Amino acid sequence: MEKILTIQDISCVGQCSLTVALPVISAFGIETCILPSAVLSTHTGGFKGYTFRDLTDDFPSVIGHWKKEGIRFDGFYTGYIGNPKQIDYILQIFDELSKDGAKTTVDPAMADYGKLYSGFDENFVEEMKRLIAKADYALPNITESAFLTGTEYRETHHTKEYIEKLCVGIKELGAKNVVLKGVNFKDGEIGVATYDGNELSFHTHERIDKNMHGTGDVYASCFVGATANGAELKEASAVAANLTLSAIRKTLPDKNHWYGVKFEKIIPEIVEFTENRKR
Numbered sequence: 637m638e639k640i641l642t643i644q645d646i647s648c649v650g651q652c653s654l655t656v657a658l659p660v661i662s663a664f665g666i667e668t669c670i671l672p673s674a675v676l677s678t679h680t681g682g683f684k685g686y687t688f689r690d691l692t693d694d695f696p697s698v699i700g701h702w703k704k705e706g707i708r709f710d711g712f713y714t715g716y717i718g719n720p721k722q723i724d725y726i727l728q729i730f731d732e733l734s735k736d737g738a739k740t741t742v743d744p745a746m747a748d749y750g751k752l753y754s755g756f757d758e759n760f761v762e763e764m765k766r767l768i769a770k771a772d773y774a775l776p777n778i779t780e781s782a783f784l785t786g787t788e789y790r791e792t793h794h795t796k797e798y799i800e801k802l803c804v805g806i807k808e809l810g811a812k813n814v815v816l817k818g819v820n821f822k823d824g825e826i827g828v829a830t831y832d833g834n835e836l837s838f839h840t841h842e843r844i845d846k847n848m849h850g851t852g853d854v855y856a857s858c859f860v861g862a863t864a865n866g867a868e869l870k871e872a873s874a875v876a877a878n879l880t881l882s883a884i885r886k887t888l889p890d891k892n893h894w895y896g897v898k899f900e901k902i903i904p905e906i907v908e909f910t911e912n913r914k915r
């Protein structure tokens with residue numbers, strides 16, 4: 637895979653969405669094209685009074701120009717979408733701007749810790765189901781899966797049956813593969829579940845007891861970078877988990893850094909992964 641398109645917002649300050657995806661996926665050696673869904677002064681998770689410029693109205697002319705130029709992509713990755721009206725344009729992009737075999741990764745990026753993000757509602761959840769239906773890889777967290785499948789939200793101490801129910805529910809929406817983030821069976825551990833319709837697998841690691849904003853975006857960007865380098869579902873999900881954990885560890889020493897993850901510090905590890913894959 638050479639060139640992917642990622643569609644999500646620019647939060648000018650906040651270490652999330654495009655300011656993560658662009659450097660991280662590039663470090664995997666992949667040309668990373670962007671379509672900003674919105675421009676915000678900061679992310680919405682803890683800052684007060686952020687600005688929000690919706691870019692939906694630019695989508696048709698951007699798509700039209702790319703079509704005219706014959707621009708096509710080897711893969712797509714969608715994240716935070718500021719306006720549900722963008723879903724139809726995004727489906728059009730998948731249909732009309734794909735190279736053969738292009739793979740689509742959808743991070744529903746709309747909720748966490750049992751709640752929808754500020755500005756999102758049930759209608760958005762319904763619209764997101766239409767995007768999930770087109771995903772080769774859907775990357776929801778537990779909260780998003782609960783909303784998308786109409787299942788109760790459980791924060792911790794999940795059972796295998798609960799995780800299976802969420803994964804099967806997301807698969808039934810049409811996603812080919814599911815990577816469920818934030819799976820917790822016992823104290824001190826956290827991980828991801830993967831489900832391809834046959835096998836439900838788990839990758840578990842140490843849980844660091846601090847909620848950090850933007851870890852989902854670091855995870856999804858690393859997952860996209862790993863799959864673009866040929867990693868399969870289980871490998872890519874584990875690579876992304878290990879890299880995200882490393883970024884979290886590298887953020888911890890700075891006690892005042894509250895709004896994001898210091899993903900910049902794992903760029904050398906990403907480059908090393910990419911170099912090793914080439915050999």
Ligand code: PXL
Nearest residue numbers: 647652653679680681716850
């Ligand atoms: O990290 C997800 C995300 C992306 N973009 C914006 C956000 C959030 C989460 O709150 O507010 C603008």
